Amino acid sequence: MTVRLNTHQRVLFLCSLGGLLEFYDFIISALLASYIASIFFPTETEINGLLAAFATFAVGYLARPLGGIIFGHFGDVYGRKRTFTFSILMMALATFCIGLIPNYTTLGITAPILLIFFKIIQGISIGGEIPGAITYISEFFPKKKGLATGVVFCFLISGISMGYLVQASLISLYTDEQITAWAWRLPFFLGGIFGIIAFYLRKKLIEIPQFIPYLDPNQPFPILEVLNKQWRVFILTTIITGLGAIVIVSLFTFLPAYLTKILHYTLNDMIWMSASAVFIAALSCILFGWLSDKVRRINLLLLLIVAVFILATPIFYIYTEHFLLYPLSLALSALLVGLSWGNIPAILSESFPSNIRYSGIGLSYNVGFGIVGGLTPLILISSIKWSESTMAPAYVLMLASVLSLLTLVCFKKNLSMFSDKGV
Structure with missing residues (x-):
């Protein structure tokens, strides 16, 4: 089957647009955490309210592995397109329903319970969406998967920028x-x-021409194949994803709450600069995605680990001690995010065979992002609270980079998959 260039462009656009809107839907509650805290979790102190709000945010993240397992199974067995097209409809409906929930004063404890329920639905949805996009696009662009998945994550991260602008x-x-x-x-x-508009647009996608459904009568569930025969690769890719998660959550998703509730700045001017920085980070995903097709992906990953360790302290030192230089911190943060998510999706796509790829990516991506990304705000706030240091987020980032490097050393035999250019 010959696929015309305009078909490739349409496929890439529709996948990316849906990801942008879905990531915006999921992330907006984190960006509005200071308001969510007072609306649904009234407490005596602001930091305790934030802990409750981000705990709800974490619940959504922790639901993502379930979404990865469910959508991964159907994606490997029945096809990529239909499976991850449905995910965006789930997200749209759950997001709209959150806007309808009465506040704590009106509904009492039922209000935060409803919020948690719809965050779980969002988490399941995005748990299927992003692995589906990585799988679908990497298979549609087998020779330029770094660039193609970089474009997808450019749109995804732009969802954060869109959230900042809103x-x-x-x-x-x-x-x-x-x-x-x-x-x-x-x-x-x-x-x-x-999100509903994006769902109708995405229905126009075509199935992967070379897709072969997973049909093993002895083991009908692809996820079992991942855990039984690919468990080392699963652990490795989960840790790699976790590093990317803690980078983006610490440096951008957590930032509005950190600046307003911890450092007591006003966001009126800062937030526009933050939106611009996230957009730059998104664009840099395309650059590093293109680069990952030209050089060894493991080299870019090692560069990321070293850069996180070196830059974490100056980024947060500027926020705490020299705030007039905050555009520099944002620029460094954008570089780290682009280096992470321009490269990591292509690594994930290369790590699992095609018959279990959706399930493998769905599990490793969502466990890494769900556990690490979901718990990162709680970890950061708790570390600040107990250490009584506003520099604690920098130390958490440094620790994450060290643990990631140790993981690569422990699983060095499995790094052969990254040994060639573009791999």
Whole structure:
């Protein structure tokens, strides 16, 4: 089957657009965490409210491995397209419903319970969406999978930038009282509506021409193949994904709450610069994705580990002691995020054979991002609280880089998959 160039472009655009909207839907509650805390988790102290809000955020992340297992199974058995197209509809409906939940004052304990329920639905949805996009695009662009998956993650991370812009618009247009009373719902309604539009657009995708369903009568569940025969690769790719997760969550997702509730800055001017930095990070995913097709991916991964260890301290030192230089911190953060997510998706796509690829990526990506990414805000806030140091996030990042390097050393025999250029 000959696929025309315009078909490739349409496939890449539709996959990427859906990812952008789905990532925006999932991330907006983290960016609005300071408001969510007061609306659904009223407490005596701000930091305890933040802990409750980010615990809810973590629940959504921890639900992602379940989504990876479910969607991975159906994606390997029945096809890539239909499976991860459905994920975006789930996300859109759950996001819209969050905007409808009454606050704690009106509904009592039922309000945070409903919020947690819909965050779980979101987590299951995105647990199928991103591995599906990586699998689908890497198979559609087998010779340029680094560049192609880099484009996908450019759009995904742009979802964070979109969230920053929406947050900035809220702060600019409404007072804190108005946002707390009703305006916080608008970003969720917006995300739900756009998500439904993206669902109808994505239905136009075609199935992977060379797709062969997983049909092993002795072991009908691809996930068991991953755990039984690919468990070393699973552990390795999970740790690699976890490093990328802690980088993006620490440096961008957690940043608004860190600056406002921990360092007590105002976000009116800062947030526009943050949105620009996230967009630069997104664009750099394309650059590093293209580069990962030209050089050994393991070299880019080692560069990331070293860069995180070296740059974590100056990034957070600027925030705490020399805030006028914060554009430099944002630029360094953008570099680290681009280096992470321009390279890691291509590594994941190369790590598992095609018959269990969706399941393998779904499990490793979601365990890595779900556990590490979901718990990162709680870990950062707790480390700040117990160490009484606003520099604690830098030390957490440094520790993550050291643990990642030790993992590569322990699993060095499995690094042969990254031995050639573009691999």
